[in-house]
Amino acid sequence: MKINILTLFPEFFNSFKEHSIVKRAVEREQVEINIVNIRDFAEGRHRQCDDIPFGGGAGMVMKPEPLMKAIDSVGGLVLYTSPQGKKFNQEMAVEMSSLEEITIIAGHYEGIDERVVESKVDMEVSLGDFVLTGGELPAMVISDAIIRLVPGVIKKESYENDSFFNGLLDYPHYTRPAEYEGLKVPDVLMSGHHKNIDEWRLKQSLKRTYLRRRELLKNREFTKLEKKLMEEIKREVENDI
Ligand SMILES: C[S@@+](CC[C@H](N)C(=O)[O-])C[C@H]1O[C@@H](n2cnc3c(N)ncnc32)[C@H](O)[C@@H]1O
Incomplete structure (x- = not known):
């Protein structure tokens, strides 16, 4: 180009x-x-x-x-x-x-x-x-x-998971060390369990988008998993978790 x-x-x-x-x-x-x-x-x-x-x-x-x-x-x-x-x-x-x-x-x-x-x-x-x-x-x-x-x-x-590419904000990223001055990396990211990691990341993306840029979700066609995660997120937000 x-x-x-x-x-x-x-x-x-x-x-x-x-x-x-x-x-x-x-x-x-x-x-x-x-x-x-x-x-x-x-x-x-x-x-x-x-x-x-x-x-x-x-x-x-x-x-x-x-x-x-x-x-x-x-x-x-x-x-x-x-x-x-x-x-x-x-x-x-x-x-x-x-x-x-x-x-x-x-x-x-x-x-x-x-x-x-x-x-x-x-x-x-x-x-x-x-x-x-x-x-x-x-x-x-x-x-x-x-x-x-x-x-x-x-x-x-790299760019497929970036914010906006799939209509969501990116999930949070962490790198070594696993603990720094008492601040820990979420356990799931060190579990080696890829399905759980993917689901956790998707949920974080949905939650960030819901909290920070709700208008991006307006016309989204949610998958079955996304719908389930959104229900959890809304419950968490309501209960301030
Ligand atoms: C001082 S600005 C001119 C602004 C113009 N008088 C106006 O009020 O629409 C000079 C140049 O900066 C660029 N520029 C300034 N603000 C911009 C913005 N928000 N987005 C893109 N280009 C911008 C444009 O190329 C513009 O011609």
Whole structure:
């Protein structure tokens, strides 16, 4: 998969490409991250990429010509990171991870000229209801969420149990030592009994989702086992266990 990121600040991405799972995915050629400097497409001595807003007001606006030329130099689904966009989630990450190429535009200042959005952008994507200085961090966040889902990048079992993947929050994790300053790991996890461990984990996932994000359970088609566990959970919650 190829991810093009269009930015005025390419150096933001140096560390992103050079660490951990993203680095490994790039080295194994599972993913290509192509950082495009929008300024390379600007003309004139100063390669100006922003200008004052028509109609007046504070701040600068990213000019259409260099940005449109930068978009035309790459391909795939074009996303614009914007607080006004559709809120990014795991479902979108899963869908995008199966695409061959995507392009993410990192905005800056007051944003980009609206004509670019109207003529070149397929989807505006937001990280949430807050305003960041620029689209570089959102571009990294979106890329990271997608890259770990690209086939072969991490083990399927790793992301299949992650929060949201199957509509539930993840279960709690523990590692050695089995006891630290009196804090113990649940006995079942050390029992070696895989069926019991799986059931315990499923129950923890259901319970966390029920307590923290109940809306995720609204349209769930519960299995027989899940129904039984939910009854136990509701009883426990009622009795404050
Ligand atoms: C200061 S913001 C511009 C905000 C814009 N004036 C507005 O209120 O909608 C500059 C850039 O940061 C990025 N950005 C800011 N907040 C974001 C968010 N919540 N999600 C995604 N991108 C965001 C966008 O690329 C945006 O063009």
